[in-house]
Amino acid sequence: MYEVEMKVRATHEAVRERLSALDATHVGTVTQIDTYYDAPHRDFGETDEALRLRREERDGDAATRVTYKGPLVEAASKTRRELETGVDDGDEMNDILGALGFDSAAIVEKERDRYRLDGYTVTLDTVADLGEFVEIEREAPEGDIEPVREGAAARLRELGLDPDDQIRTSYLGLLLE
Amino acid sequence: MYEVEMKVRATHEAVRERLSALDATHVGTVTQIDTYYDAPHRDFGETDEALRLRREERDGDAATRVTYKGPLVEAASKTRRELETGVDDGDEMNDILGALGFDSAAIVEKERDRYRLDGYTVTLDTVADLGEFVEIEREAPEGDIEPVREGAAARLRELGLDPDDQIRTSYLGLLLE
Numbered sequence: 452m453y454e455v456e457m458k459v460r461a462t463h464e465a466v467r468e469r470l471s472a473l474d475a476t477h478v479g480t481v482t483q484i485d486t487y488y489d490a491p492h493r494d495f496g497e498t499d500e501a502l503r504l505r506r507e508e509r510d511g512d513a514a515t516r517v518t519y520k521g522p523l524v525e526a527a528s529k530t531r532r533e534l535e536t537g538v539d540d541g542d543e544m545n546d547i548l549g550a551l552g553f554d555s556a557a558i559v560e561k562e563r564d565r566y567r568l569d570g571y572t573v574t575l576d577t578v579a580d581l582g583e584f585v586e587i588e589r590e591a592p593e594g595d596i597e598p599v600r601e602g603a604a605a606r607l608r609e610l611g612l613d614p615d616d617q618i619r620t621s622y623l624g625l626l627l628e
Numbered sequence: 629m630y631e632v633e634m635k636v637r638a639t640h641e642a643v644r645e646r647l648s649a650l651d652a653t654h655v656g657t658v659t660q661i662d663t664y665y666d667a668p669h670r671d672f673g674e675t676d677e678a679l680r681l682r683r684e685e686r687d688g689d690a691a692t693r694v695t696y697k698g699p700l701v702e703a704a705s706k707t708r709r710e711l712e713t714g715v716d717d718g719d720e721m722n723d724i725l726g727a728l729g730f731d732s733a734a735i736v737e738k739e740r741d742r743y744r745l746d747g748y749t750v751t752l753d754t755v756a757d758l759g760e761f762v763e764i765e766r767e768a769p770e771g772d773i774e775p776v777r778e779g780a781a782a783r784l785r786e787l788g789l790d791p792d793d794q795i796r797t798s799y800l801g802l803l804l805e
Contacts, residue, residue: 490728490729491669492668492669492729493729500727502724502728517715517721517724518724519723519724519727519728521727532727534720534723534724534727535717535720535724536715536716536717536718536720536721536724537715537716537717538694538713538714538715538716539713539714539715540712540713540714541713543711543712543713544694544713546696546711547679547694547695547696547711547712547713550677550696550698550709550711551667551679551696551730552667552669552670553728
């Protein structure tokens with residue numbers, strides 16, 4: 452399965468009105484504080500890797516995960532090797548990484564408010580220092596990527612947004628620009 | 629508080645008989661499989677650091693912790709900076725460390741059978757590839773280190789062991805010799 456994903460800048464107030472009019476289902480809100488690290492022995496920007504500590508809060512429950520993302524294996528599908536585990540104590544994990552020479556390079560803090568609409572997930576992201584975005588995504592089997600992408604574009608238009616405004620840069624990338 | 633600790637090679641069968649005769653209390657058994665890592669950018673042997681993933685099983689419950697130990701801050705008391713957190717998935721953590729360039733340098737696998745004797749903890753360690761050891765330990769305030777050490781030596785003698793046989797090298801050190 453492939454993850455089809457489009458992201459645009461958008462004012463949430465107007466989008467929420469459209470979601471309500473289209474009878475979208477509210478899924479829930481999650482807060483994510485992501486710390487990305489520099490490596491002491493190679494440049495993750497050049498090697499296209501990432502090391503992330505994510506502190507997540509959902510309905511009052513907090514969880515922390517450490518994730519390694521390897522370089523793109525296949526560019527078209529954006530497939531990467533991803534390794535992840537939950538950790539009990541995010542501060543200790545951050546300090547362990549620091550002691551090993553991995554320093555915090557950037558912190559991405561966002562609130563994500565999720566809706567379901569016609570089989571798509573619509574996420575209203577409020578990102579600290581960047582502002583408001585809307586992301587639409589859905590999994591697709593390899594042969595169905597194009598129709599699913601067209602469907603995502605159609606949903607964006609229903610929400611009063613322009614798929615041509617798509618931003619391909621990650622929030623981390625936008626913050627580091 | 630300081631950790632006073634003495635370790636000698638010993639055949640467990642004879643020590644168990646002495647522990648029983650001395651009315652020691654059996655605390656429980658734990659299995660520990662410790663993986664120690666090499667760093668890609670410095671020599672932990674030279675910097676006197678350690679990075680360890682410990683998989684522990686106690687009464688059927690499994691737990692994994694990742695621990696960083698810094699260099700000795702104070703040689704006499706063997707004080708080190710120690711950072712630690714539990715992790716949900718030891719295999720993923722091991723793979724994340726591997727992807728970041730930290731390779732397994734040694735694995736120390738041991739079964740630890742603990743007893744309490746006159747305020748001391750007596751641990752019967754069976755270490756893979758090394759054999760059987762007995763460790764005696766107790767916390768002591770700074771002013772009381774010497775009497776607690778003498779008490780540990782006295783307990784070892786009660787167990788039919790010779791404190792002069794003390795081994796100061798860690799199991800990891802013995803394995804790497």
